Amino acid sequence: MKRRENILRAVIFILIIFLIIQxxxxxxxxxxxxxxxxxxxxxxxxxxxxxxxxxxxxxxxxPINPVFFKFSNELKNISANEIGKLxxxxxxxxxxxxxxxxxxxFLGKVLDAVILFSDGNQNxxxxxxxxxKEFSKLDIPVISVVPQTVLSQKNISICKIDVxxxxxxxxxxxxxxxxxxxxxxxxxxxxxxxxxxxVLQSKSVNxxxxxxxxxxxxxxPEKAGVITYSIEVPTYSGEQNxxxxxxxxxxxxxxxxxxxxxxxxxxxxxxxxxRNTLKNDPNIELVSFVILRxxxxxxxxxxxxxxxxxxxxxxxxxxEIFNFxxxxxxxxxxxxxxxxxxxxxxxxxxxxxxxxxxFIISGEIPLSVYQNTPVAELLPxxxxxxxxxxxxxxxxxxxxxxxxKLTDDESSNNYIWxxxxxxxxxxxxxxxxxxxxxxKSEKSNYPVITxxxxxxxxxMCITTSSLWRLALGSENPYNYVRVIGQSVKWLTNAASIKxxxxxxxxxxxxxxxxxxxxxxKDEYFKPISNAFVNFEMTVPDGKKERIEVFPETESxxxxxxxELNSSGxxxxxxxxxxxxxxxxxxxxxxxxxNISRESEDTNINEQFMKEIADKTAGKFFAxxxxxxxxxxxxxxxxxxxxxxxxxxxxxxxxxxxxxxLFAMEWFFRRKSGLL
Amino acid sequence: xxxxxxxxxxxxxxTYSLTHCLYCQQGGKFVFAQLKYSGNWDPRxxxxxxxxxxxxxxxxxxxxxxRRIVTISDxxxxxxxxxxxxxxxxxxxxxxxxxxxxxxxxxxxxxIFIDDSSGKKGSGFDxxxxxxxxxxxxxxxxxxxxxxxAMLKSFYLLLEVSGRVITNRYxxxxxIGERYSIxxxxxxLFGVWEKDNLGNYIYPCDEKQRWEAKKMTINxxxxxxxGTYKSDTIHLPFIKSKLK
Numbered sequence: 001m002k003r004r005e006n007i008l009r010a011v012i013f014i015l016i017i018f019l020i021i022q023x024x025x026x027x028x029x030x031x032x033x034x035x036x037x038x039x040x041x042x043x044x045x046x047x048x049x050x051x052x053x054x055x056x057x058x059x060x061x062x063p064i065n066p067v068f069f070k071f072s073n074e075l076k077n078i079s080a081n082e083i084g085k086l087x088x089x090x091x092x093x094x095x096x097x098x099x100x101x102x103x104x105x106f107l108g109k110v111l112d113a114v115i116l117f118s119d120g121n122q123n124x125x126x127x128x129x130x131x132x133k134e135f136s137k138l139d140i141p142v143i144s145v146v147p148q149t150v151l152s153q154k155n156i157s158i159c160k161i162d163v164x165x166x167x168x169x170x171x172x173x174x175x176x177x178x179x180x181x182x183x184x185x186x187x188x189x190x191x192x193x194x195x196x197x198x199v200l201q202s203k204s205v206n207x208x209x210x211x212x213x214x215x216x217x218x219x220x221p222e223k224a225g226v227i228t229y230s231i232e233v234p235t236y237s238g239e240q241n242x243x244x245x246x247x248x249x250x251x252x253x254x255x256x257x258x259x260x261x262x263x264x265x266x267x268x269x270x271x272x273x274x275r276n277t278l279k280n281d282p283n284i285e286l287v288s289f290v291i292l293r294x295x296x297x298x299x300x301x302x303x304x305x306x307x308x309x310x311x312x313x314x315x316x317x318x319x320e321i322f323n324f325x326x327x328x329x330x331x332x333x334x335x336x337x338x339x340x341x342x343x344x345x346x347x348x349x350x351x352x353x354x355x356x357x358x359f360i361i362s363g364e365i366p367l368s369v370y371q372n373t374p375v376a377e378l379l380p381x382x383x384x385x386x387x388x389x390x391x392x393x394x395x396x397x398x399x400x401x402x403x404x405k406l407t408d409d410e411s412s413n414n415y416i417w418x419x420x421x422x423x424x425x426x427x428x429x430x431x432x433x434x435x436x437x438x439x440k441s442e443k444s445n446y447p448v449i450t451x452x453x454x455x456x457x458x459x460m461c462i463t464t465s466s467l468w469r470l471a472l473g474s475e476n477p478y479n480y481v482r483v484i485g486q487s488v489k490w491l492t493n494a495a496s497i498k499x500x501x502x503x504x505x506x507x508x509x510x511x512x513x514x515x516x517x518x519x520x521k522d523e524y525f526k527p528i529s530n531a532f533v534n535f536e537m538t539v540p541d542g543k544k545e546r547i548e549v550f551p552e553t554e555s556x557x558x559x560x561x562x563e564l565n566s567s568g569x570x571x572x573x574x575x576x577x578x579x580x581x582x583x584x585x586x587x588x589x590x591x592x593x594n595i596s597r598e599s600e601d602t603n604i605n606e607q608f609m610k611e612i613a614d615k616t617a618g619k620f621f622a623x624x625x626x627x628x629x630x631x632x633x634x635x636x637x638x639x640x641x642x643x644x645x646x647x648x649x650x651x652x653x654x655x656x657x658x659x660x661l662f663a664m665e666w667f668f669r670r671k672s673g674l675l
Numbered sequence: 676x677x678x679x680x681x682x683x684x685x686x687x688x689x690t691y692s693l694t695h696c697l698y699c700q701q702g703g704k705f706v707f708a709q710l711k712y713s714g715n716w717d718p719r720x721x722x723x724x725x726x727x728x729x730x731x732x733x734x735x736x737x738x739x740x741x742r743r744i745v746t747i748s749d750x751x752x753x754x755x756x757x758x759x760x761x762x763x764x765x766x767x768x769x770x771x772x773x774x775x776x777x778x779x780x781x782x783x784x785x786x787i788f789i790d791d792s793s794g795k796k797g798s799g800f801d802x803x804x805x806x807x808x809x810x811x812x813x814x815x816x817x818x819x820x821x822x823x824x825a826m827l828k829s830f831y832l833l834l835e836v837s838g839r840v841i842t843n844r845y846x847x848x849x850x851i852g853e854r855y856s857i858x859x860x861x862x863x864l865f866g867v868w869e870k871d872n873l874g875n876y877i878y879p880c881d882e883k884q885r886w887e888a889k890k891m892t893i894n895x896x897x898x899x900x901x902g903t904y905k906s907d908t909i910h911l912p913f914i915k916s917k918l919k
Contacts, residue, residue: 266735267900268703269756273784276902280852287909290901291735292830299733301890307828307905309913331703363703364737421753425703465703468784473753477783 005672008665015658024647034112034635036066039098040083041118043072043090044598046147053147053623057117058083060626064633066115071098073124091511092597094124095612096131099142103135113633115143116612117623120211120605123597124513132615141618143631144609154183156233157244159212159603168256172220177231177247180603182210184236192232193217200229211606221253224325225355250506258492261316261324262288265331265365273468274330274361277484284488287324289316294336317343321350325492331363331465334370341373348374352455357491362387362427363465380435380452380461386428392441393422394448401438403451403460403486406479408575408582421473423448427463451490458491499584500576508592510567518549518558520576520583527556531583534575535560540568540592549574567594705730705738705900708755711746714766714803718792722865726892734830734893736900747773756785757899761865763792765799774810781811781849786899787857794840794863801861808857812849817859819845825906826855828914829897830890837887838862839880854902858895864888 038061040054058080068078072090075098095118102114135142160178167173177191184207193201201217221227230248239245260278264271267290278286292308293299299306312320317339321327327350334344350356358378360367367383370376396404396417407413426446431437435452450461471480503517520531533549552559564570570592575585606620613620619631707723710716723742730736745752747769752758758780769777781787789808791800808817820826826846827833836846842862848855867888869877876885905914 266703266737267897268705268737269900270703272756272900272902275904276784276852276854279902286907288904288907289909290904292897292901293733294735297733297735301831304917305832307830307832307910307914307917309910424754468756469754472756472780472783472785474783475779 005668012661034633036064036113037111038066038068038115040070042070042086042088043093044088045119045121046088054083054086056623060628075101092124093121095122099135100131111140112635113141117145120609136616142612142616143618144613144620145623145626146604146609147623154238155240156181158231158247161231161247161249167251167253169221169224169253170256175217175219177215178212179215180212181207191215194230194232209606224253226250226252257283257285259285259324260326262328263332264290265333266291269468270465273471277481313337313339317346326357328359330361331365333365344374351378351457355456357458359460361462366427378454378459380432380450380459381429381447382432383427383429389425390443391422391424392443394420394439395442396439398438403490404438406482421469423464423466423469425464425466429463460487460491500574500586502572502574502586502588504588504590506590508564509597510592510594511596512564514562514564516560518574520556528578529556532577533558536573538571540566564592567592705736706743706755708743708745709759711744712766715762715764718763719761719865719869722868725868747776758787760789761792762800765803769807777811781856788895789859790864791861792863792866794842796842815849815851817847817849820848825903826894826898828905829894831894832917837884837891838864839866839878864892
């Protein structure tokens with residue numbers, strides 16, 4: 001009796017285990033012919049070479065009865081009959097994307113090989129290495145077949161130069177020039193990187209095969225601003241076209257940190273607040289000198305007991321000044337120091353010729369001390385020697401200006417400015433020609449904040465030494481921080497200190513996808529990842545589009561991909577908010593040229609096609625030499641298709657049997673009086 | 676119009692004119708503001724007169740000669756980013772609203788220098804001040820200011836702190852950002868400046884110690900006006916060679 005129950009229980013236990021793991025029986029179908037996918041590139045760059053070549057490929061492959069696909073930037077299954085009718089109209093070539101798709105979506109067919117027929121002109125920006133590496137692990141060789149060119153002219157052309165989207169001064173970068181060569185195999189060619197006519201770097205390349213070769217250059221821009229460079233290859237004998245031996249490109253070089261030189265005539269609260277604000281800004285590198293003692297001051301100790309250092313007039317005004325982006329003169333009376341006319345001329349040149357900036361503040365010393373000096377020509381105001389000690393509120397004339405814009409909403413901004421605390425003391429002045437008064441004294445109407453563009457540079461003038469009251473006298477001290485930050489930003493015209501910045505390339509080709517990056521930071525330049533980003537784009541026909549933008553990383557980076565289907569100028573505006581607090585905005589624009597990527601480069605990229613073949617253990621052929629026999633495609637009989645699977649465990653009778661067994665076991669136990 | 680209304684208007688007009696006048700004097704000058712509170716708030720009433728004289732003589736700082744006496748609720752408090760609190764005995768606790776005003780003052784860039792004139796450890800003033808500072812700056816409590824801090828080299832190169840008495844060989848401070856926004860001395864720093872009408876020092880003190888305390892006072896004012904300027908890289912080699 002006990003033995004019977006034990007057997008019954010063991011059977012139930014085994015049945016339950018089987019129900020849990022559900023083993024299956026697979027029935028395999030054995031195959032003898034390999035399964036091959038043929039990928040035919042029908043992008044526009046194949047236009048000149050397609051018709052005969054498509055048929056040639058078909059003819060040579062038909063014996064193995066492959067599965068055909070056509071592709072440009074999308075992959076589509078076609079029948080063998082459609083190959084003859086194929087026209088090369090695809091707008092982009094995405095070989096990498098197609099291999100990735102074959103890997104992910106067609107693996108059910110357990111491919112034995114892929115035959116890739118293309119000119120190798122990958123023009124959708126993707127990282128090839130990773131995809132090819134992943135593909136090579138699948139043990140599926142890619143047989144690369146390139147078409148025979150109609151035109152096989154001897155030529156060297158610079159077809160593409162890749163540069164990073166954001167470039168900073170004194171920070172090294174690598175740019176890559178893609179150079180196509182035909183008819184120069186075995187030769188050594190020189191490539192130069194130039195800035196205007198100065199050769200910055202030269203490289204020599206041994207040409208191993210026809211097609212594209214990537215040449216990297218290391219560059220460290222020493223100046224900020226828009227700088228034009230060029231990549232050049234000398235003209236070699238027999239070249240059919242020499243106009244494509246030179247390609248220009250521009251880099252918008254941002255200063256890595258804004259270098260500020262702050263000279264202050266005497267210690268003051270204004271100095272304390274301004275220095276502290278600049279010092280706390282991570283985007284600013286500050287060097288400041290404040291005059292702590294004048295010759296008339298008597299200190300009853302030796303110099304060694306004082307912390308004073310000599311004021312290096314000659315060094316600053318002859319050499320060092322040119323290493324800075326912004327000069328601040330605060331209550332600074334140049335006539336008390338051995339500052340000569342040439343030094344003042346250097347300040348003028350620093351602004352007007354070198355395109356740098358000046359922030360000048362009057363305090364105890366009226367700005368009229370600069371009368372009849374080169375600095376006077378820079379001032380946006382005509383100052384009088386008079387300083388009146390009136391108490392006044394600021395009347396803001398241009399609240400929408402980047403310097404004074406504290407919030408995106410116009411009425412809120414006006415409200416904030418109206419509620420700003422009183423200031424005191426003003427250097428009487430009138431507005432100079434071509435200058436803009438941003439704020440004046442509400443009481444006396446004298447200009448208080450004035451700006452002007454002088455030559456290549458910018459100047460800002462503040463005629464009161466009590467601007468610090470915007471911090472101490474205000475409910476929100478950050479308004480002062482913002483005004484100062486925005487002033488520095490405007491003066492130096494720098495994107496790197498903006499709280500909200502759009503990074504975009506300056507030009508694209510039609511049908512490209514623009515990948516735009518937006519960086520959002522708070523007042524302390526800490527990245528904000530949960531900001532609301534309002535992204536508006538004006539397309540070439542003038543229509544405005546609103547685009548949804550989402551955070552991409554934890555570090556305050558937001559991104560948007562935009563399909564560029566029409567040529568012309570695109571304007572972008574981005575405003576960012578942290579809850580309801582306005583963080584800032586940025587504008588940018590780029591041009592889309594009506595030149596498709598396909599027509600930009602019609603040469604065959606043998607090197608890329610060889611690389612794919614080599615890394616996947618495949619073979620490389622030109623279409624005329626292509627022979628399916630030489631391709632070494634073998635069917636993997638071990639990995640045959642699953643014909644069908646037997647799974648008895650999802651059948652209803654099995655559950656019935658289990659219930660019956662349980663019932664029997666229960667019955668026997670009851671009968672034995674074990675319950 | 677009633678007599679009381681006229682009186683009210685005149686009083687307000689006078690107050691407005693006086694405060695307006697004070698603001699007008701300010702310009703870019705240093706203002707010595709001292710807090711008046713319910714306690715012995717002014718044990719060293721003539722210190723600023725002497726400090727002001729010495730400051731103008733030895734440095735390029737331009738200051739307003741009259742000290743500005745303010746209460747916490749005065750708007751004038753926010754016209755001076757440097758506030759002095761002195762005392763020698765305990766005082767009534769500040770109300771929550773008053774504490775909020777002081778917090779705002781410090782957060783908006785103001786600096787407070789506190790001097791315990793009693794010159795005694797654990798004095799009533801010390802207890803009241805520590806209680807107040809704990810409320811103002813709970814996140815950045817009082818800590819010892821190291822002798823390497825910019826405060827000790829903002830004008831004179833000092834190797835130690837001084838005062839009328841040396842209660843502590845250090846000052847304490849609450850560091851907000853990169854500088855100390857609250858500085859606390861228990862050494863009766865202002866006591867070394869006090870003179871009678873005949874020009875004699877009121878409080879006896881070793882002359883060398885008195886001189887060091889005077890230099891320290893100037894350094895604190897310079898620190899309020901220049902912050903950590905003397906910690907800038909450009910000064911370091913000069914200061915290092917001078918200290919040798």
